Amino acid sequence: MGFQGYPTIEIAYLGPNANLANEVLLELIAEEGAQPQTERFTTATDIREDETIQSAIVKMIERSGAKSVILNEGVKSSGAD
Numbered sequence: 001m002g003f004q005g006y007p008t009i010e011i012a013y014l015g016p017n018a019n020l021a022n023e024v025l026l027e028l029i030a031e032e033g034a035q036p037q038t039e040r041f042t043t044a045t046d047i048r049e050d051e052t053i054q055s056a057i058v059k060m061i062e063r064s065g066a067k068s069v070i071l072n073e074g075v076k077s078s079g080a081d
Contacts, residue, residue: 006031008068009061013048014078021048021075026057028064 007030013021024047027036039060041053048054061069 003068005067006034007064007066008070009064009066010036010070010072011057012072013075015046015075016078018075020046023047023078024053024057026060028060028066 007028010027010029012025012027014023014025015021022044023040023042026039028039029036041047041056043050043053
């Protein structure tokens with residue numbers, strides 16, 4: 001649906017390679033020009049399959065009243081060895 005206004009939440013999955021996301025980063029921007037508020041979750045396993053963390057993400061989106069949710073495609077390198 002694209003940008004629908006503020007607040008926005010951007011979700012990025014991070015990991016050591018494209019097949020393992022062991023970290024998720026959420027950035028909330030309440031209004032245009034505001035500093036982002038960040039929340040980071042990490043696990044030893046693939047975080048995309050962790051139901052507790054995925055439920056927490058959904059609740060954060062609902063509670064923030066986000067009008068726009070941006071999900072970055074794929075798994076970005078976390079810089080871990």
